[in-house]
Amino acid sequence: MTTYTDPADDVVRAHQALAAAGQGDMVWGHVSVRDPEGRGVWMKASGWGFEEIDASRVVLVSPDGEVLSGTGKRHIEFPIHTGIMAARPDVTSVVHTHAPAANAFAALGVPLRPLSHDGVLFADPDVPRFTLTGGLIKDRELGRALALSLGNAAGALMPHHGLVTAGRDVAHAVLYAVLLERACRDQLAALAAGPLTTWSDPAEAAAKRAECWPPSQIEAGWRYLLRQAFPEGSPLREPAPGAAPEPTREPMSEPTRGPS
Secondary structure (H helix, E strand, O other), X not given: OOOOOOHHHHHHHHHHHHHHOOOOEOOEOEEEEEOOOOOOEEEXXXXXXXXXXXXXXXXXXXXXXXXXXXXXXXXXXXXXXXXXXXXXXXXXXXXXXXXXXXXXXXXXOOOOOOOOOHXXXXXXXXXXXXXXXXXXXXXXXXXXXXXXXXXXXOEEEEOOOEEEEEXXXXXXXXXXXXXXXXXXXXXHHHHHHOOOOOOOOHHHHHHHHHHHOOHHHHHHHHHHHHHHHOOOOOOOOOOOOOOOOOOOOOOOOOOOOOOO
């Protein structure tokens, strides 16, 4: 996977990529990157939209909410990030957005079915729901409770609020947020047309998770979003020195079809 040496640059990349994917909500929502020195998390300063983020609008926030670096104000919901980071040492990046499709789908109270490639990442078991509150996650206790609801999953729905995803790097965290929102959108569209009649069974969903979403394909989607977010020649659009070459998807064999 692509790695970057400066966590503040990763924060900029992540927000711009989410803006390109249509997950902005004016000045709300945020992405964090774990500080490699263990001081807390790097995240965008409050008061700015995803598409407005550059290095001057990134802050380092301690687990207690103190701004250790940067000149902006921190978001009140920093405990989303510090809580998940504390519970999940495997996680380097956390995303929280207010994706409309995720909110609408969460209000239905039905399982998220693997209707598409996107959905297989969040089914069998069903995507977790954080139901303790639909309000702001503004203290350490709520951050811990959210992390408990998320468990080891890639993402969780936050009914009446939005979604949260966690990944081993910014590429995974951002792609999980994009794919979770798309899976919710697909099911909303299907339900609007009538009751669901088919979706991948657990065996097919597991096979598709391995075939469709290996690290190389997360990387491919991440690089696509960076190309949409940054102009040609921008250093933030380019992979880190020594990163693997642009991944390509190998042709997949035709699936076996059952009787129709």
